[in-house]
Amino acid sequence: MDSHDDDPVVSSYDVFLTDSQISRYVFQYLDRPQSNPYNDRAGQKPVELRMKPRTGLVEVDVPISTRANYDVSKGLRYGEAMKKSRAARDGGAYGMAGGFTSGSAASGGGRVKMEGNGDVEVLDNKKVVDPASLLRTQPLGGRIKPAEEGDPVYMLATFKEGNLHLSPVSAVVQLHPQLHHLDAVDEIPKGRTSRTKKDDDERPAESEARAIDVKIKAAEDGNAAMIGGNLDLLKKIQEEKWKTYDWVDAETEEAWYTYESYMMHHHPEELPQLESAINSEAYLDGMSAPRIDPARPELTGWAMKQNRQKQREGEDG
Incomplete structure (x- = not known):
């Protein structure tokens, strides 16, 4: 009996490598089960994608369902805070995405396009509220880790007509919920209590952007260098502007066209053959x-x- 009978070759494929002229990112939603994806079919298609390419920051706004398990009073409170916060108006983010300062730019909790009810929405058949005042989106954020020597190289695989097409992944990004609405709530009272003595106007004064002077005493030179590098990174994050992108659902014709164009070769016979550098x-x-x-x-x-x-x-x- 031939020993190879226990391990037969089931099938074989020619392997083709696609070019790297575009960036391909894999987003991992760590607190989201695979059975409940962020897409149009599940009713939670992301609203917007933001990136800071130089510093690697990524944020995705996903809609919040306001019709089930939603606290309207808190939704109004947080939504109003996001509308009034300076960072939201500037179109940026709090936390790491904004350099850990409230004066940076940040993601607005934003208004999502609504169908049907016009300018008002009935929640739980009890309250009628202005939907523009509700917190209706949740930002998810992460950072692209700079590639280092020895890191694994990930590929996206596509089968077509008995051929295997491999496309290099630019980066794998893990996205976590961002609590920008809590930062916005903390910022609002400061603006309301800031008034001039001579001004009798009842309008709350705008909170002023102030530079933060950070003084850190390090025990060792190595720690000092590391802290200095982190502060420099935060400064770059704060200074870099967001680039925004529309989110295309995976089941749309545009998404399938992109998939066909950038995930496989349509004329593999024209590609050069790879040759091994060692025997x-x-x-x-x-x-x-x-x-x-x-x-x-x-x-x-x-x-x-x-x-x-x-x-x-x-x-x-």
């Missing part, structure tokens, strides 16, 4: 322990190969 023997040497010639133990590795090559040349001669 089979060199590959085995690279992944195995050093080989030793039993007849001459002092000869190992390269010396052993040279000795065997001379023996073969003598036999051929």
